Amino acid sequence: MSKKPFSILSFLKNIGIMAGIGIIALLFFFYVYLPSTTNHNETITVPDLVGKSFEDIDEFLTNRNLRYEVSVDSGFSEDYDPEVILSQNPKGGAKVKEDRKIYLTLNANVPPQVRMPNLINTDKDNAEDILQSNGLKLGEISYVPDRRINAVISQKLNGEDINTGTLIYKGSTIDLIIGNGEGIRRFPTPDFLGKTYEEVQFQIEASGLKLDEVNFILNDTVPPNRVYKQLPPVGAMIRTGDLIEVWINSRQTPEEDPEPNQQ
Incomplete structure (x- = not known):
């Protein structure tokens, strides 16, 4: 039985045939078999869930072969009711594969x-x-x-x-x-001397001033429970909102030592 002599040309031809078969197999695997088993060209459009109530989305997403997970950190907006979806990831309109998980942020029940x-x-x-x-x-x-x-x-x-x-x-x-x-308007300090505590309070409020310190110290220059000294002094130029300090001839506050009735 005779054998064919070894030929370089024949060898290269066989190698080329085997390489071609391998390339065809790879192309078939990546462009036919793999896409058909992984739904390569099949995508789902993510629905826009912002503004929807959380209790309404479970069936809504399940029917679209999508899953969801609620973020632990809730947000807050006065524009939405509690437990309404504030944001989502992926956003509405994005293209995803089936069974993709959508991450949701809900509006808090109680404002932070x-x-x-x-x-x-x-x-x-x-x-x-x-x-x-x-x-x-x-x-x-x-x-x-x-x-x-x-x-x-x-x-x-x-x-x-x-x-x-x-x-x-x-x-x-x-x-x-x-x-x-x-x-900013300047005017002379009113005269509070000889007046009672109540009269001073009324006049200060009417003048747009503020009563600062009230000192209850005995003094024999005026009748009991009357002002005998004031700062700023009478006639000094002051502004609206300035503080007034007065001294009253009394050992106690008017509530504790009311002025006796004058006959």
Whole structure:
């Protein structure tokens, strides 16, 4: 039995045939078999869930062959009810494969708390920006006589002064008391000498001034429970909102040592 002589050309031909078969097999695997088993060209459009109630999405996503997971950290927005979806990942409209997990962030049932910022002596526009950046709302604005023009004199929550640093709910409404600049006007200090404590309080309030220190010290130059000294003195030039200090001929406060009836 005769054998064919070894031929380089025949050898290379066989190698080429084997290489071609291998290339065809690889192409078949990657472009036919693999896509058919992994749904390579089959995608699902992620629905837009923002604004939907959490209790309504389970069946909604299941019917679309999608899963979901709720983020541990809830967000908060006044624009939505509690347990409404605030954000999602992937976003609505994205193309994903079946059984993809959608990560959801829900609106909190209770608003988070923030610390009340310090608005005192801040101008109105800046105070509004600070409130907004802290998730708070600007409420009513009232103007009072004070030499500080357009500056915050007092910050209030539900009608009560709110101290800086106090924990309050995000979204709370803060009212502001603001100086109208009338404190720049100068006028002579009223005469409080010889008046009772109640009369002094009334006159100071009517003049747009503030009662500072009240000293109850015995003095025989005026009748009991009457003012015998004041600062600033009578006639000194002052401004609206300035402080007044008085001395009263009494050992005790008016509540403890009421003035006797005059006949």
